[in-house]
Amino acid sequence: MSVVENVVRRLPEPLRSLALKHRELLKFAVVGGTCFVIDTVIFLVLKTTVLVEKPVTAKVVATLVATIVSYVLNREWSFRTRGGRERHHEAALFFLINGLGIALNSMPLWVSRYLLHLQEPHVSRLGEEVADFVSAQIVGTLIAMVFRWYGYKKWVFPEADARPRAKRSYDSADEDPGPS
Secondary structure (H helix, E strand, C coil): CCHHHHHHHHCCCCHHHHHHHCHHHHHHHHHHHHHHHHHHHHHHHHHHCCCCCCHHHHHHHHHHHHHHHHHHHHHHHHCCCCECCCHHHHHHHHHHHHHHHHHHHHHHHHHHHHHCCCCCCCCCHHHHHHHHHHHHHHHHHHHHHHHHHHHHHHHHCCECCCCCCCCCCCCCCCCCCCCC
16 A cells, blocks of 8 residues: 555545545645755755856756656656546647746746846845745746646646546545545
């Protein structure tokens, strides 16, 4: 039994029913959280080492790496029962949606740095770092996340239950998935 199954089994009602009803969204959020950590670590490492003068480039590279991880995890876990497209078509749409997502994710950082001039010498080093983190990792990520959720469900993985999934002990409403 997977970790997720164990967690769901232990949730009290009505949380268990809510988790089952919105399982795709919860899985999407877990994948997103994982990719957020990957993106943040790569962004901060690149921004403070080899791409010190190019924070937007650092953000784009970090988001590209996180996007590749996201495709694999979303395809094989979050939206594994969805489909309706050939794999190459699905992958092309995924990366198109994510290309737009990268632009949406990077835009607040670009605005912060180059329109609002929230960088040295206009602000302190701490002010620059806080502005970069908030604009790139919080505002940009939230905007792109909403867009990606909509895009994945609408265009990339449009058909629910297009692929069979393994029967889980908590999939049936007739069964009591409570602790044994």
